[in-house]
Amino acid sequence: MAAPSGQIKPSRYFVALALIIIALYGLVFLTGDKKPHPKLGLDLQGGTSMTLSARTPGGGAPNSEQMEQARQIIAERVDLSGVSEPSVTIDGDRNIVVQVAGQTDPNELRKLVQPAQLRFRKVLSSTADQSGEDPEATASASASASPSGSASASASPSASASGSPSASASGSASGAASGSPSGSPSASSTIDPETIKLREQVVAKLGDVLQIAQQVQDPSQVTGETAAIFEPFTTLTGEEVSVLPAQMQYNIPQISCQKLNQRPPGSIVKPEEEVVACGEENGAPTKFLLDKAAVLGDDVDDATFGTDPTNGWVVSLSFDGDGQNKWTKLTSDVYAGGSAPEEQRRVAIVLDNRVVSAPTIQGVIAGDAQIYGGFTKEDVDTLSRQLKYGSLPLSFKIESVDTVSATLGLAALEGGLIAGAIGVALVVLYCLLYYRALGLVVVLSLVVSGAMIFASLVLLGRNFGYALTLAGVAGFIVAIGITADSFVVFFERLKDEVRDGRTVRSAVPRAWSRARRTILSADTVLMLAAAVLYLLAVGGVKGFAFTLGLSTIIDVLVVFLFTHPLVALMSRANAFTSPRFSGLGNMRSDRAASETATTTGRRGALRTKES
Structure with missing residues (x-):
């Protein structure tokens, strides 16, 4: 008898599935840390x-x-x-x-979580830090800002740079006080209580020295015995320094780069004010007096990082339309047609409280800007993320950094795993009692599905940072029922075909052709629901949706590449035609059905349909 139409070669499907599983576990054990440990939330x-x-x-x-x-x-x-x-x-x-x-x-x-406030400012003046303290500069850098992207725009001494400059953990939004003739920290139209408290502390520490400091017009005036007068400035904290006028921060040598770098994030972000920030020149800490900001971080359209054969890791900035005009105008004003002295043709790139670089402008620049020099991949990755996603609209103070214990989560996980084990056991018991041999197919299919899910979790956590949480575990437990439902749809279609009088072998392809449409339709709806939930939800619900979608995709693979081919292979065995063994109910065996199909008479026996 010729094989019924629609028969398949199961070996092809098993080989495809085996290759997928081998590839998954090959990546698990041969890449990364080579340990089969999923990343946990x-x-x-x-x-x-x-x-x-x-x-x-x-x-x-x-x-x-x-x-x-x-x-x-x-x-x-x-x-x-x-x-x-x-x-x-x-x-x-x-x-x-x-x-x-x-x-x-x-x-x-x-x-x-630092503000990442980017500013481009003209350098008005610079002076070496004479304190001898370590300013905690982490990398030296120079910048390129030429149309061609080369280093020709920076021929001057380099400035201090860090891919993500560190700053004091506290973060008041007071901002640096602007210079005033009074010699004391200037007033502001809106002053928060913390700033008022800081100014009172400054007055208490400095006393009459504050008035004397106001008379200093240049750092060179503070030398010899004169310098001893300003020793009280060494007692100020970074927060207290932030409320002093910019000219005083620059002119008093006792206000070191270390103290300036410890100012709260957001202290010098106001674009309409002159500010003081620190960088490096010739490897030495240097204080820069900077003009009002001409280009802001908001003018940056995109920030990317990469490698340059000459400069190593770099961050490239592209500006939006208005920002590009501002950048071009800034370089034009600084260059002044080449008439300005070279030391006055400098633009500082300032991130938060620090000068990332201060290149000398060799001409009007109409292209993008590039920051480079001594960076690591982690530095440029962090910096590009900060600039790409924008500046924070507020300044923040870090109140606490704590280690979170997983005790409660592990207890809940244990409960979830017990619930999952009970669910799997009930599904397996029901399938074995109701479907018998087909129930074994369900068990094997669940094992294959679980193996693929586990390997996927390991690889997703290793390569894409996916972390399995309790919500994700719940998604997998729900998916057990969904996966078993696909088997039930197929098996019930198979029973219907046998009940209609077909042999088990010929019933399999017919049942599959009808069941697969239902399975695909159900899984498509579920996948769309998971996708919508993932896109609109946050936190744990997003994790639930992700695991539910992942389980749905694997369910389709297992049903098509394992469950259907395995049933087709088993249907060719004589033992499978036994109703007691196959679990197809009180149907006739294939032999009895064939004998009945060849019998003609008044009794009108049931005919077996082969095609």
Whole structure:
């Protein structure tokens, strides 16, 4: 008898499935750390929790729009992959809580929540830091800002650079006080209580020295015995220095680069004010007096990083239309047709409180800007993320950095795994009792599905930062029923075909052709639901949607490459034609059905349909 139409060669499907599984586990054991350990989320393995407190000039609570914008920017900086599930939430009216799973370096986390306020300012003057203190500069750099992208725009001594300059963990939004003839920290129309307190501390520490310091017009005036007068300035903290006038910060040598670098983030971001920031020249810490900002970070359209054969790791900045005009005008004003002395043709690139680089402009530049010099890949990655996703609309003070325990999460995981095991056991028991031999197909299919899911979790965590959380575990438990449902649809179609009088062997391709449409339709709807939920949800719900979608994709692969071919192969065995063994109910065996099909008579026996 010829094989019924629609029969397949199971070996082809098994080989394809085997190649997929071998490839998955080959990547698991031959790449990365070569350990089959999925990356766990914060609730399962613990991690780091950081609490940020927003600061406003008036000391009041920030508005909800600013807080939500800041939350989104921080979340984008921390979570580039979209599936690592860091938790960034608003707590109260001014706090943002950032939670990241695993052994995260708190210093790296601090970098990602820094304001990243980028400013391009003309260099008015520079002076070497005479304090002899270590300013904690992490890398020296020069900058290229020529149309061709070469280093020709920077022939001057380089300036200090760090891919993500460190700053004081506290962050008031007071801003540097502008210079005033009074010799004391200038007043502001809106002064928050913290700034008032800082100014009182400065007055108490400096006393009459504050008035004397106001008379200093140049750092060279403070020498010899005169320098001893200003020793009280060495007692100031970075926060206290931030409320002094810019001219005083620059002219008093006792205000070292170390203290300037310790100013709170956001201290010198006001574009309409002259400011003081530190960098390096010829490897030595240097103070820069800088003009009002001509180009802002908001004018940057995109920030990318890469490698350059000459300069190593670089960050490339492209400007939007208005920003490009500002950048071109700035370089034109600084260059002044080449008539200005070379030492006056410098533009400082300032990130937060530090000068990243201060190149000499050799001509009018109409192209993009490039920052390079001594960076590591981590430096440029962090810096480009900060600039690409924008500046925070608020300044934040880091209130606390804590280690989060996974004790509660592990207890919940244990409960979830027990629930999952009970669910799997009930599904297997039902299938074995109801479908018998077909129930064994269900068990084997679930084993194959589980193996593929496990390998996928390991690779996703290793290469894309996906972290398995309790919500993700819940998604997999729900997927058990969905996967078993695909088997039930196929098996019930198969029983219907046999009940209609077909042999088991001929019923398999017919049942599959009808069942697969139902299976694909159901899985497509489920996949769309998971995708919509993933795109619109946040936090744990996003993890649930991701695992549900992943399970759905693997379910399709297993049903098509394993379940159907295995049933087709088993249908060719004589033992499978036994109703008691196959689980196809009280159907006739293939032999009895064939005999009945050849019998003619008054009894009108049931005919077996072969095609």
